[in-house]
Amino acid sequence: xxVSDSVDSSVGRDENAxxxxxxxxxxxxNELFYSLQGEGTLxxxxxxxxxxxxxxxxxxxxxxYHTSWEPTHAWMSLDEIVAExxxxxxxxxxxxGGEPLLHEESVALLERLDDLGxxxxxxxxxxxxxxxxxxxxxxxxxxxxSTPTPDRDPRDDPPTEASSGERQxxxxxxxxxGKWEQRHENARIDLEALSELxxxxxxxxxxxxxxxxDMPDLRALLEDLRDVSDVxxxxxxxxxxxxxxxxxxxxETRTRTADLAMEYGFRYTPRxxxxxxxxxxxx
Ligand SMILES: C[S@@+](CC[C@H](N)C(=O)[O-])C[C@H]1O[C@@H](n2cnc3c(N)ncnc32)[C@H](O)[C@@H]1O
Ligand SMILES: Nc1nc2[nH]cc(C(=O)O)c2c(=O)[nH]1
Ligand code: SF4
Ligand SMILES: [Mg+2]
Numbered sequence: 001x002x003v004s005d006s007v008d009s010s011v012g013r014d015e016n017a018x019x020x021x022x023x024x025x026x027x028x029x030n031e032l033f034y035s036l037q038g039e040g041t042l043x044x045x046x047x048x049x050x051x052x053x054x055x056x057x058x059x060x061x062x063x064x065y066h067t068s069w070e071p072t073h074a075w076m077s078l079d080e081i082v083a084e085x086x087x088x089x090x091x092x093x094x095x096x097g098g099e100p101l102l103h104e105e106s107v108a109l110l111e112r113l114d115d116l117g118x119x120x121x122x123x124x125x126x127x128x129x130x131x132x133x134x135x136x137x138x139x140x141x142x143x144x145x146s147t148p149t150p151d152r153d154p155r156d157d158p159p160t161e162a163s164s165g166e167r168q169x170x171x172x173x174x175x176x177x178g179k180w181e182q183r184h185e186n187a188r189i190d191l192e193a194l195s196e197l198x199x200x201x202x203x204x205x206x207x208x209x210x211x212x213x214d215m216p217d218l219r220a221l222l223e224d225l226r227d228v229s230d231v232x233x234x235x236x237x238x239x240x241x242x243x244x245x246x247x248x249x250x251x252e253t254r255t256r257t258a259d260l261a262m263e264y265g266f267r268y269t270p271r272x273x274x275x276x277x278x279x280x281x282x283x
Contacts, residue, residue: 025077025078026075026105027052027075027076027106028052028054028074029051029052029073029076030051030066030097030098032081033282033283035047037272038270038271038283039138039206041136041239041269042121042136043269044272046092047094048085048090049093049094050085050096050100051064051067051096051098052067052073052095052100052102052103053066053097054067054068054097054098055067055097055098055102056099056127057125057184058148058180059142059208060146060147060148060152061208061245063245063279071098078112092120092121093113093118093119094121095110095121095122099124099127102128106122106132107130110133110134111132111133114133119135120133121134121135122137123138124137124138124140125141125142126141126142126189126197127193129193129196131200134201135202136201136202136203137200137201137203137204138203138204139197139203139204139205139206140205140207140208140241141188141205143217144185144217145210145214145217146188147185148184149181150178189221191225191228192228194229195228198229198233203237205233205238207241209240209242209256209260210253210257212260215264235264236266238267240257240260241257241268241271242254242256242258242270244271244274245279246274246278
């Protein structure tokens, strides 16, 4: 079900849209669809995806542009969301975004889904902790290479070695959104939230990787997290996922990322949905 009735450029709730939704607990939903989990340890499992809108970060490569850089959504009551989930024949629900843990109502939705017996995965950037019935916290902490800069503009094609040095500010980064370079950089890692998440839930740490340059950053973060966390973080809990929202881009990054996983002893995760359906919505 595509939902894009209203536009909200703020991070959190839109007051007018909230009023329209009445008093019923509700969430800004960008899309809700049935697919195969494409990423991580549950790759291949039939799942219903509930994608909330709004994010506190602005990764330059965000494959869900309409939940972050230019959010669109319809407010749906939790009753409506649950009814739509139940209309599909699946045992697994993936709550994603945007950043789903921005929204307090995500907790109530997860409680409803848990009561109904669903396995819940939450896809999160790891900057916000909430107490909720989460069966798998799929945490994707954002490395320095995610930060939007004039050279890494979300409206441009991914930079290539030939073009990255010559890029002129244009599109989103040439305008007000330039403020996101600093905001994103300041917010992308919160060690306290990360350690609370790994301590509270079964988890996977899923890093978006482009090349070898990501590895020192990734390993330093892992060391910091291991220092502050009370639970072991095994190398097999760490997944390297190639950066790429399209088949064309993945063709450039996937072998490099797989080689890095082997070299460093981490896991590799494909992006099955991109292989199968490229960048089509609701997949
Ligand atoms: C759109 S995000 C939503 C959840 C949350 N905001 C997050 O970043 O984890 C869902 C997943 O897609 C990943 N992702 C987004 N854009 C990507 C890209 N261009 N290539 C690879 N993974 C990407 C994120 O890292 C995250 O694991
Ligand atoms: N098929 C499929 N699998 C996914 N796993 C995580 C996704 C996400 O956007 O969070 C995602 C997605 O968008 N589609
Ligand atoms: S944190 Fe997730 S939703 Fe937000 S901009 Fe990054 S990839 Fe997109
Ligand atoms: Mg996705």
